[in-house]
Amino acid sequence: MAKHLDLEEQEQIDQIKHFWAQYGNLISWVLIVILGSFAAWNGWNYWQRSQGVKAAALYDEVDRAVLARDIERVERALADMQSSFGSTTFASQAALLAGKTLFDAGQVDKARAALTWASEKSGDASYKAVARLRLAALDVESKxxxxxxxxxxxxxxxxxxxxxxxxxxxxxxxxxxxxxxxxxxxxxxxxxxxxxxxxxxxxxxxxxxxxxxxxxxxxxx
The missing domain is CATH 1.25.40 (Serine Threonine Protein Phosphatase 5, Tetratricopeptide repeat)
Incomplete structure (x- = not known):
């Protein structure tokens, strides 16, 4: 009986070895792709969250500069936002906010530049539309x-x-x-x-x- 079981186990082991010899590499590569994709997805999500947090912090800097009426600081913070986090909604919001602030400060050309950036670079169609409406208002002001x-x-x-x-x-x-x-x-x-x-x-x-x-x-x- 023991010998019979030993033979069955040996056959199963041989079958597994044969199967692995035939498909082992394929299975390994599939697992590598799956696990690699999962790791990449997690890494991407982490990067996105990290970018969002940093962009939000920089937007707060723009907001504080606006409240302080510090135009140079507004321009500096907006430039940092555009160069580092230009694809985020925070960048679009910052450009619109800066555009209004610069216009109120009499910096029409700089206001136009901020709004033009939002109208062309924003990833959100709504922000683009708002920027264009404000640009048209500037055009009317300048006839x-x-x-x-x-x-x-x-x-x-x-x-x-x-x-x-x-x-x-x-x-x-x-x-x-x-x-x-x-x-x-x-x-x-x-x-x-x-x-x-x-x-x-x-x-x-x-x-x-x-x-x-x-x-x-x-x-x-």
């Missing part, structure tokens, strides 16, 4: 009306389309083209939700142009 309209030509997320139409209306108003402005304001008003606070501002603009919003399409209200 570069054609450039403002060109800035607003780039497609934006659907939720931003009413805001683009409203800003386009502002451009036409600044150009002395009330009919074109009215059409854009109407488009914006109709696209904005009835509970949207911004819609009231558009209503004021339409009223100034002699438009009673009650006369607009009831299906859009």
């Amino acid at each position: 570069a009306f054609d450039q403002a309209l060109k800035t607003l030509e780039v497609p934006v997320p659907k939720s931003f389309e009413p805001l683009v139409a409203d800003r386009r209306g502002d451009v036409y108003m600044a150009q002395g083209k009330p009919d074109e402005a009215r059409a854009q304001y109407q488009t914006a008003w109709q696209a904005l939700g009835p509970r949207t606070e911004y819609r009231r501002l558009v209503e004021v603009k339409l009223a100034a142009l002699g438009v009673d919003v009650a006369s607009l399409s009831p299906t859009a209200r």
